[in-house]
Amino acid sequence: MAKGAFQTSREIFENPIWTDVVKFRIFFYIYGNAVFANDGTTVADVHLKRGQFLRSYRNLQNDLAYKEKRGYKQYSLNTIKKKIDQLVKEGRIEIEVTDYGTLFTVVNYEEYQGFGRYENPISERQKNDKRTQSERQENNNKNDKNDKNDKNNNNTSKKPKKRVYSDDDPNKKLAKILYQKILENINIKEPDFNSWANVIRLTIEADKRSGKDVQDMIIWATQHEFWSGVIQSPVSLRKHFDKMLVQKNKKSSKSVPDSELPDTGLDW
Incomplete structure (x- = not known):
């Protein structure tokens, strides 16, 4: 198992994934064990890039075992597969089947590990938020005027119509x-x-x-x-x-x- 440290944002506590214990554990386990090195690494003849993790579903089942009362329990393979499918659908990870297991790629891994999103203090972010809101209002007003001008200028440009298929197509x-x-x-x-x-x-x-x-x-x-x-x-x-x-x-x-x-x- 990979050693060392990785960082994550406290925003995770406000994310919907926080309320889904199984999905959260699976995602956090994959994210936490993904390759951190910029040059990647090689595992079982497969070169893993930064943000990737190679593991079989069966091994994940063992990795995610949890203690309940005096014994240990495991999630079913079907449950793990279902939650991973949801993570893929939500755009959190991508998966690829290999001869050595499933290759998991954490989407936006660089953003999670970058310090840029944490640099501004809260007070500065609040100022930026307020300024952004006023700028958005200004832009909205300008857009309204532009829309009116477009109508007055008889701008007839339209988006292409969506293709409709008959039931027997x-x-x-x-x-x-x-x-x-x-x-x-x-x-x-x-x-x-x-x-x-x-x-x-x-x-x-x-x-x-x-x-x-x-x-x-x-x-x-x-x-x-x-x-x-x-x-x-x-x-x-x-x-x-x-x-x-x-x-x-x-x-x-x-x-x-x-x-x-x-x-x-x-x-x-």
Whole structure:
């Protein structure tokens, strides 16, 4: 285990993560054990950069054991996985699967460890806050005037209209399939299917993939022990597609059997 010291802000006590004991312990453990050296270090043939930590979920389970009465208890692997997924979704950490365990990267690690945010005394920060508020009000007044001037000058510039996909569009159908498969693993609110369909379209057109490949990956990823917790939107599906494809092809060179695919009405 890494020795030495690291710093953190008292702002942590005002952060929502403070009220979630399990999530807080996991995050603080990863953050506290992340590599501090600027040049990083090498662990098990993996070069870790500053702010990174390599650990398996099973080892984390042992590391986070806690004492209750006369014995020790552990969080279930499912609980640890769920909390880590939340940390990823909240943008606190990033994860990457390696042959030696999961590589955790603490987002904004440099900001946590920098002294800049602690340099100004409270009185000076309060003055700055007051000055900032007055400056914001001034800017708001100027913006209001500019808005009126723009209208008077008949400025007709508009943002491009958001693309709308019909219900029978293949991209939207795949978006809905992905949502239904995610619901089998975790409960999320219904998304904007037009936005999801647009990402699916980019995954196919911009990344040069077939609709069948995307559909197969949706089924495979949402049934995978690890990736089912990571893939919670088309954005994460697209981001990790290549990495998942390598793992998928290692286990089987065959596509998902037609019998396992949902009835989409799509003819690939």
